Amino acid sequence: MNAWLAHRAAKPGAFLLAALPLCWLVFAAFADRLGANPAEALVRATGDWTLRMLCVVLTVTPLRTMASWPALARLRRMLGLWTFAYAVLHMLSYSWFDMGLDLGDIAKDIGKRPFILVGFTALALLLVLAATSFNRVIKAMGARRWQVLHRAVYVVAGLALLHFFWMRAGKNDFAEVLVYALILALLLGWRLRRFLNKKWL
Template sequence: MTVARPALLHPAAKPLLFALCLLPFAWLFYAAAANQLGANPAEALIRSTGDWTLRFLCLVLAVTPLRVWTKQPALARFRRMIGLFAFFYAVLHFLAYAWLDMGLDLAAIARDIPKRPFALVGFLALLLLVPLAATSFNRAIKALGAARWQALHRLVYGIALLAILHFFWMRAGKNDFAEVAVYAAVIAALLGWRLARLRRSRALAA
Protein backbone atom coordinates (compact mmCIF):
# COMPACT_ATOMS: atom_id res chain seq x y z
CA MET A 1 0.00 0.00 0.00
CA THR A 2 1.31 3.43 -1.00
CA VAL A 3 1.08 6.17 1.60
CA ALA A 4 1.39 9.77 0.47
CA ARG A 5 3.92 11.84 2.33
CA PRO A 6 2.19 14.41 4.56
CA ALA A 7 4.17 17.27 3.01
CA LEU A 8 2.67 16.56 -0.43
CA LEU A 9 -0.88 16.82 0.93
CA HIS A 10 -0.27 19.77 3.24
CA PRO A 11 -2.48 22.83 2.45
CA ALA A 12 0.67 24.95 2.14
CA ALA A 13 2.24 22.69 -0.51
CA LYS A 14 0.60 24.33 -3.53
CA PRO A 15 1.12 27.94 -2.34
CA LEU A 16 4.76 27.09 -1.68
CA LEU A 17 5.15 25.59 -5.16
CA PHE A 18 3.46 28.66 -6.66
CA ALA A 19 5.94 30.95 -4.89
CA LEU A 20 8.90 28.82 -6.01
CA CYS A 21 7.70 28.88 -9.63
CA LEU A 22 7.44 32.68 -9.49
CA LEU A 23 10.99 33.13 -8.22
CA PRO A 24 12.60 33.22 -11.71
CA PHE A 25 10.13 35.90 -12.80
CA ALA A 26 10.75 37.89 -9.61
CA TRP A 27 14.50 37.69 -10.14
CA LEU A 28 14.28 38.77 -13.79
CA PHE A 29 11.97 41.65 -12.86
CA TYR A 30 14.37 42.80 -10.16
CA ALA A 31 17.44 42.38 -12.37
CA ALA A 32 15.82 44.39 -15.17
CA ALA A 33 14.78 47.16 -12.77
CA ALA A 34 18.23 47.21 -11.14
CA ASN A 35 20.05 47.10 -14.51
CA GLN A 36 21.77 43.83 -13.66
CA LEU A 37 21.11 41.90 -16.86
CA GLY A 38 24.47 42.61 -18.41
CA ALA A 39 25.51 44.42 -21.56
CA ASN A 40 22.52 43.19 -23.57
CA PRO A 41 19.45 43.18 -21.28
CA ALA A 42 17.04 42.39 -24.13
CA GLU A 43 18.92 39.24 -25.11
CA ALA A 44 19.25 38.23 -21.46
CA LEU A 45 15.49 38.52 -20.89
CA ILE A 46 14.58 36.67 -24.08
CA ARG A 47 17.08 33.90 -23.40
CA SER A 48 16.22 33.54 -19.70
CA THR A 49 12.46 33.30 -20.25
CA GLY A 50 13.08 30.72 -22.98
CA ASP A 51 15.35 28.71 -20.69
CA TRP A 52 12.73 28.71 -17.94
CA THR A 53 10.05 27.60 -20.40
CA LEU A 54 12.17 24.57 -21.29
CA ARG A 55 12.86 23.83 -17.63
CA PHE A 56 9.19 23.87 -16.74
CA LEU A 57 8.36 21.66 -19.72
CA CYS A 58 10.95 19.18 -18.43
CA LEU A 59 9.40 19.37 -14.96
CA VAL A 60 5.93 18.69 -16.38
CA LEU A 61 7.24 15.61 -18.19
CA ALA A 62 9.08 14.49 -15.05
CA VAL A 63 6.02 14.45 -12.78
CA THR A 64 4.67 11.07 -13.90
CA PRO A 65 8.01 9.21 -13.81
CA LEU A 66 8.71 10.66 -10.36
CA ARG A 67 5.23 9.71 -9.21
CA VAL A 68 5.76 6.12 -10.36
CA TRP A 69 9.34 5.74 -9.12
CA THR A 70 8.65 7.23 -5.69
CA LYS A 71 5.19 5.63 -5.42
CA GLN A 72 3.75 9.02 -4.49
CA PRO A 73 0.54 9.56 -6.50
CA ALA A 74 0.04 12.88 -4.69
CA LEU A 75 2.74 14.37 -6.92
CA ALA A 76 0.17 14.46 -9.73
CA ARG A 77 -1.68 17.30 -7.98
CA PHE A 78 1.21 19.66 -8.83
CA ARG A 79 1.43 18.87 -12.55
CA ARG A 80 -1.28 21.33 -13.60
CA MET A 81 0.38 24.26 -11.86
CA ILE A 82 3.78 23.43 -13.31
CA GLY A 83 2.24 23.20 -16.78
CA LEU A 84 0.59 26.59 -16.39
CA PHE A 85 3.92 28.09 -15.39
CA ALA A 86 5.49 26.59 -18.51
CA PHE A 87 2.84 28.49 -20.49
CA PHE A 88 3.44 31.63 -18.40
CA TYR A 89 7.16 31.66 -19.17
CA ALA A 90 6.53 30.82 -22.83
CA VAL A 91 4.25 33.86 -23.09
CA LEU A 92 6.89 36.01 -21.38
CA HIS A 93 9.48 34.64 -23.84
CA PHE A 94 7.33 35.63 -26.81
CA LEU A 95 6.46 39.03 -25.34
CA ALA A 96 10.13 39.75 -24.66
CA TYR A 97 10.90 38.98 -28.32
CA ALA A 98 7.89 40.93 -29.60
CA TRP A 99 8.64 43.98 -27.46
CA LEU A 100 12.41 44.12 -27.10
CA ASP A 101 13.38 42.73 -30.53
CA MET A 102 10.47 43.88 -32.68
CA GLY A 103 9.13 46.95 -30.87
CA LEU A 104 5.63 45.41 -30.76
CA ASP A 105 5.32 45.98 -34.51
CA LEU A 106 2.74 43.30 -35.37
CA ALA A 107 3.36 43.55 -39.11
CA ALA A 108 7.10 43.13 -38.63
CA ILE A 109 6.53 40.19 -36.27
CA ALA A 110 4.22 38.52 -38.81
CA ARG A 111 6.92 38.89 -41.48
CA ASP A 112 9.79 37.82 -39.23
CA ILE A 113 8.41 34.58 -37.79
CA PRO A 114 7.92 32.67 -41.09
CA LYS A 115 11.37 33.73 -42.31
CA ARG A 116 13.27 32.12 -39.42
CA PRO A 117 12.75 28.39 -38.79
CA PHE A 118 13.64 28.63 -35.09
CA ALA A 119 11.09 31.41 -34.59
CA LEU A 120 8.44 29.49 -36.53
CA VAL A 121 8.73 26.28 -34.48
CA GLY A 122 8.89 28.28 -31.25
CA PHE A 123 5.72 30.15 -32.17
CA LEU A 124 4.01 26.88 -33.10
CA ALA A 125 4.96 25.44 -29.69
CA LEU A 126 3.41 28.50 -28.02
CA LEU A 127 0.21 28.14 -30.06
CA LEU A 128 -0.07 24.48 -29.06
CA LEU A 129 0.35 25.43 -25.40
CA VAL A 130 -2.70 27.71 -25.58
CA PRO A 131 -5.38 24.96 -25.64
CA LEU A 132 -3.58 23.10 -22.86
CA ALA A 133 -3.56 26.19 -20.64
CA ALA A 134 -7.16 27.00 -21.57
CA THR A 135 -8.35 23.53 -20.51
CA SER A 136 -6.32 23.24 -17.30
CA PHE A 137 -9.26 23.43 -14.94
CA ASN A 138 -11.81 20.94 -13.66
CA ARG A 139 -14.76 22.28 -15.63
CA ALA A 140 -12.86 21.78 -18.91
CA ILE A 141 -12.11 18.17 -17.97
CA LYS A 142 -15.82 17.54 -17.35
CA ALA A 143 -16.81 19.31 -20.58
CA LEU A 144 -14.31 17.43 -22.75
CA GLY A 145 -14.50 14.10 -20.97
CA ALA A 146 -11.46 12.49 -19.40
CA ALA A 147 -10.39 10.55 -22.53
CA ARG A 148 -10.50 13.55 -24.87
CA TRP A 149 -8.88 15.78 -22.26
CA GLN A 150 -6.00 13.34 -21.84
CA ALA A 151 -5.60 13.02 -25.60
CA LEU A 152 -5.46 16.81 -25.95
CA HIS A 153 -2.88 17.16 -23.20
CA ARG A 154 -0.61 14.62 -24.86
CA LEU A 155 0.29 17.55 -27.11
CA VAL A 156 2.84 18.40 -24.44
CA TYR A 157 5.13 15.71 -25.88
CA GLY A 158 5.15 17.39 -29.29
CA ILE A 159 5.49 20.80 -27.67
CA ALA A 160 8.61 19.66 -25.81
CA LEU A 161 10.14 18.40 -29.07
CA LEU A 162 9.31 21.67 -30.85
CA ALA A 163 10.81 23.62 -27.96
CA ILE A 164 14.10 21.72 -28.12
CA LEU A 165 14.17 22.13 -31.91
CA HIS A 166 13.59 25.87 -31.43
CA PHE A 167 16.51 25.98 -29.00
CA PHE A 168 18.73 23.91 -31.33
CA TRP A 169 18.14 26.12 -34.35
CA MET A 170 18.60 29.26 -32.25
CA ARG A 171 22.01 28.04 -31.08
CA ALA A 172 23.03 26.66 -34.49
CA GLY A 173 24.10 30.12 -35.66
CA LYS A 174 26.56 30.36 -32.77
CA ASN A 175 27.61 26.69 -33.03
CA ASP A 176 26.90 26.34 -29.30
CA PHE A 177 25.11 23.09 -28.52
CA ALA A 178 26.24 22.26 -24.98
CA GLU A 179 23.03 23.41 -23.26
CA VAL A 180 20.91 22.05 -26.09
CA ALA A 181 22.44 18.61 -25.55
CA VAL A 182 21.56 18.67 -21.84
CA TYR A 183 17.90 19.59 -22.42
CA ALA A 184 17.64 17.16 -25.34
CA ALA A 185 19.01 14.33 -23.18
CA VAL A 186 16.53 15.09 -20.39
CA ILE A 187 13.55 15.26 -22.75
CA ALA A 188 14.69 12.12 -24.62
CA ALA A 189 14.99 10.21 -21.33
CA LEU A 190 11.54 11.33 -20.14
CA LEU A 191 9.84 10.55 -23.45
CA GLY A 192 11.77 7.28 -23.73
CA TRP A 193 10.49 6.24 -20.30
CA ARG A 194 6.91 6.84 -21.45
CA LEU A 195 7.44 4.88 -24.67
CA ALA A 196 8.94 1.94 -22.77
CA ARG A 197 6.06 2.00 -20.31
CA LEU A 198 3.51 2.04 -23.15
CA ARG A 199 5.18 -0.93 -24.81
CA ARG A 200 5.19 -2.90 -21.55
CA SER A 201 1.49 -2.20 -20.98
CA ARG A 202 0.64 -3.30 -24.53
CA ALA A 203 2.73 -6.45 -24.13
CA LEU A 204 0.90 -7.32 -20.92
CA ALA A 205 -2.49 -6.67 -22.56
CA ALA A 206 -1.67 -8.88 -25.59
Protein backbone atom coordinates in the same frame (compact mmCIF):
# COMPACT_ATOMS: atom_id res chain seq x y z
CA MET B 1 7.71 13.08 1.25
CA ASN B 2 4.27 12.19 -0.06
CA ALA B 3 2.76 13.47 3.20
CA TRP B 4 4.45 16.83 2.65
CA LEU B 5 3.23 16.96 -0.95
CA ALA B 6 -0.30 16.29 0.27
CA HIS B 7 -0.07 19.09 2.83
CA ARG B 8 -2.04 22.24 2.06
CA ALA B 9 1.19 24.28 2.09
CA ALA B 10 2.66 22.28 -0.80
CA LYS B 11 0.84 24.18 -3.54
CA PRO B 12 1.69 27.67 -2.27
CA GLY B 13 5.27 26.53 -1.73
CA ALA B 14 5.57 25.15 -5.25
CA PHE B 15 3.92 28.30 -6.62
CA LEU B 16 6.53 30.49 -4.93
CA LEU B 17 9.38 28.31 -6.19
CA ALA B 18 8.05 28.53 -9.75
CA ALA B 19 7.71 32.31 -9.40
CA LEU B 20 11.26 32.85 -8.11
CA PRO B 21 12.91 33.10 -11.57
CA LEU B 22 10.37 35.74 -12.60
CA CYS B 23 10.90 37.66 -9.36
CA TRP B 24 14.64 37.59 -9.93
CA LEU B 25 14.27 38.84 -13.51
CA VAL B 26 12.07 41.73 -12.38
CA PHE B 27 14.54 42.63 -9.64
CA ALA B 28 17.53 42.32 -11.98
CA ALA B 29 15.84 44.51 -14.58
CA PHE B 30 15.15 47.32 -12.10
CA ALA B 31 18.57 46.93 -10.45
CA ASP B 32 20.35 47.03 -13.82
CA ARG B 33 21.86 43.57 -13.33
CA LEU B 34 20.99 42.02 -16.69
CA GLY B 35 24.34 42.78 -18.29
CA ALA B 36 25.30 44.84 -21.31
CA ASN B 37 22.25 43.75 -23.32
CA PRO B 38 19.25 43.57 -20.96
CA ALA B 39 16.75 42.93 -23.76
CA GLU B 40 18.62 39.89 -25.03
CA ALA B 41 19.07 38.66 -21.46
CA LEU B 42 15.31 38.80 -20.84
CA VAL B 43 14.45 37.03 -24.08
CA ARG B 44 17.02 34.34 -23.37
CA ALA B 45 16.11 33.89 -19.69
CA THR B 46 12.36 33.58 -20.27
CA GLY B 47 13.02 31.03 -23.02
CA ASP B 48 15.36 29.05 -20.80
CA TRP B 49 12.83 28.96 -17.98
CA THR B 50 10.09 27.86 -20.33
CA LEU B 51 12.16 24.84 -21.32
CA ARG B 52 13.17 24.13 -17.72
CA MET B 53 9.58 24.30 -16.48
CA LEU B 54 8.52 22.01 -19.33
CA CYS B 55 11.10 19.46 -18.16
CA VAL B 56 9.79 19.79 -14.59
CA VAL B 57 6.21 19.15 -15.76
CA LEU B 58 7.27 16.07 -17.71
CA THR B 59 9.13 14.80 -14.63
CA VAL B 60 5.98 14.74 -12.48
CA THR B 61 4.52 11.45 -13.73
CA PRO B 62 7.78 9.42 -13.71
CA LEU B 63 8.71 10.73 -10.27
CA ARG B 64 5.21 10.17 -8.91
CA THR B 65 5.26 6.59 -10.17
CA MET B 66 8.80 5.54 -9.31
CA ALA B 67 8.94 7.27 -5.91
CA SER B 68 5.34 6.42 -4.97
CA TRP B 69 4.42 10.07 -4.46
CA PRO B 70 0.82 10.20 -5.78
CA ALA B 71 0.26 13.60 -4.17
CA LEU B 72 2.77 15.08 -6.62
CA ALA B 73 0.02 15.03 -9.25
CA ARG B 74 -1.66 17.89 -7.36
CA LEU B 75 1.07 20.24 -8.54
CA ARG B 76 1.12 19.28 -12.22
CA ARG B 77 -1.56 21.68 -13.47
CA MET B 78 -0.04 24.64 -11.66
CA LEU B 79 3.43 23.81 -12.98
CA GLY B 80 1.98 23.49 -16.47
CA LEU B 81 0.38 26.92 -16.20
CA TRP B 82 3.69 28.37 -15.05
CA THR B 83 5.32 26.81 -18.12
CA PHE B 84 2.75 28.59 -20.27
CA ALA B 85 3.32 31.85 -18.37
CA TYR B 86 7.07 31.76 -19.03
CA ALA B 87 6.40 30.93 -22.70
CA VAL B 88 4.10 33.96 -22.99
CA LEU B 89 6.74 36.15 -21.33
CA HIS B 90 9.31 34.80 -23.78
CA MET B 91 7.07 35.66 -26.72
CA LEU B 92 6.30 39.13 -25.34
CA SER B 93 10.00 39.82 -24.69
CA TYR B 94 10.84 38.86 -28.27
CA SER B 95 7.89 40.81 -29.71
CA TRP B 96 8.67 43.93 -27.68
CA PHE B 97 12.45 44.10 -27.54
CA ASP B 98 13.33 42.51 -30.89
CA MET B 99 10.34 43.51 -33.02
CA GLY B 100 9.07 46.67 -31.32
CA LEU B 101 5.57 45.11 -31.12
CA ASP B 102 5.27 45.57 -34.89
CA LEU B 103 2.90 42.79 -36.04
CA GLY B 104 4.04 43.17 -39.64
CA ASP B 105 7.69 42.68 -38.71
CA ILE B 106 6.77 39.73 -36.49
CA ALA B 107 4.86 38.09 -39.35
CA LYS B 108 7.82 38.62 -41.70
CA ASP B 109 10.21 37.18 -39.13
CA ILE B 110 8.01 34.10 -38.71
CA GLY B 111 8.15 33.53 -42.47
CA LYS B 112 11.88 34.23 -42.70
CA ARG B 113 13.27 32.31 -39.73
CA PRO B 114 11.99 28.74 -39.20
CA PHE B 115 12.91 28.62 -35.51
CA ILE B 116 10.56 31.55 -34.85
CA LEU B 117 7.73 29.68 -36.58
CA VAL B 118 8.49 26.59 -34.49
CA GLY B 119 8.44 28.69 -31.32
CA PHE B 120 5.06 30.22 -32.11
CA THR B 121 3.67 26.78 -32.97
CA ALA B 122 4.79 25.45 -29.58
CA LEU B 123 3.22 28.47 -27.89
CA ALA B 124 -0.08 27.91 -29.72
CA LEU B 125 -0.18 24.31 -28.51
CA LEU B 126 0.64 25.42 -24.97
CA LEU B 127 -2.25 27.90 -25.18
CA VAL B 128 -4.63 25.05 -26.03
CA LEU B 129 -3.29 22.93 -23.17
CA ALA B 130 -3.52 25.82 -20.70
CA ALA B 131 -7.07 26.68 -21.77
CA THR B 132 -8.20 23.07 -21.33
CA SER B 133 -6.48 22.43 -18.00
CA PHE B 134 -9.41 23.39 -15.78
CA ASN B 135 -11.85 20.96 -14.15
CA ARG B 136 -14.91 22.31 -15.95
CA VAL B 137 -13.27 21.79 -19.34
CA ILE B 138 -12.02 18.32 -18.39
CA LYS B 139 -15.54 17.35 -17.36
CA ALA B 140 -17.03 18.72 -20.59
CA MET B 141 -14.47 16.94 -22.79
CA GLY B 142 -14.41 13.66 -20.92
CA ALA B 143 -11.29 12.27 -19.26
CA ARG B 144 -10.20 10.08 -22.18
CA ARG B 145 -10.40 12.79 -24.84
CA TRP B 146 -8.73 15.24 -22.49
CA GLN B 147 -5.84 12.84 -21.90
CA VAL B 148 -5.39 12.33 -25.64
CA LEU B 149 -5.31 16.10 -26.21
CA HIS B 150 -2.80 16.69 -23.43
CA ARG B 151 -0.38 14.21 -24.93
CA ALA B 152 0.40 17.14 -27.20
CA VAL B 153 2.77 18.23 -24.43
CA TYR B 154 5.24 15.76 -25.95
CA VAL B 155 4.93 17.59 -29.28
CA VAL B 156 5.49 20.87 -27.45
CA ALA B 157 8.65 19.44 -25.88
CA GLY B 158 9.99 18.40 -29.28
CA LEU B 159 9.18 21.78 -30.83
CA ALA B 160 10.72 23.66 -27.90
CA LEU B 161 13.92 21.64 -28.23
CA LEU B 162 14.00 22.21 -32.00
CA HIS B 163 13.45 25.94 -31.46
CA PHE B 164 16.35 26.02 -29.00
CA PHE B 165 18.57 23.96 -31.31
CA TRP B 166 18.00 26.25 -34.30
CA MET B 167 18.57 29.32 -32.18
CA ARG B 168 21.85 27.89 -30.88
CA ALA B 169 22.92 26.75 -34.35
CA GLY B 170 23.53 30.38 -35.29
CA LYS B 171 26.12 30.58 -32.51
CA ASN B 172 27.44 27.04 -33.01
CA ASP B 173 26.85 26.35 -29.32
CA PHE B 174 25.08 23.06 -28.63
CA ALA B 175 26.17 22.18 -25.08
CA GLU B 176 22.90 23.21 -23.42
CA VAL B 177 20.90 21.75 -26.28
CA LEU B 178 22.45 18.34 -25.64
CA VAL B 179 21.65 18.56 -21.92
CA TYR B 180 17.98 19.31 -22.58
CA ALA B 181 17.86 16.69 -25.34
CA LEU B 182 19.18 14.05 -22.95
CA ILE B 183 16.70 15.01 -20.21
CA LEU B 184 13.74 14.96 -22.61
CA ALA B 185 14.91 11.71 -24.22
CA LEU B 186 15.03 10.02 -20.80
CA LEU B 187 11.59 11.34 -19.83
CA LEU B 188 9.94 10.45 -23.13
CA GLY B 189 11.75 7.09 -23.21
CA TRP B 190 10.30 6.26 -19.80
CA ARG B 191 6.82 7.03 -21.06
CA LEU B 192 7.31 4.98 -24.23
CA ARG B 193 8.53 1.99 -22.24
CA ARG B 194 5.56 2.26 -19.89
CA PHE B 195 3.15 2.45 -22.83
CA LEU B 196 4.68 -0.60 -24.51
CA ASN B 197 4.62 -2.58 -21.26
CA LYS B 198 0.92 -1.82 -20.82
CA LYS B 199 0.22 -2.71 -24.43
CA TRP B 200 1.92 -6.10 -24.40
CA LEU B 201 1.12 -7.27 -20.86
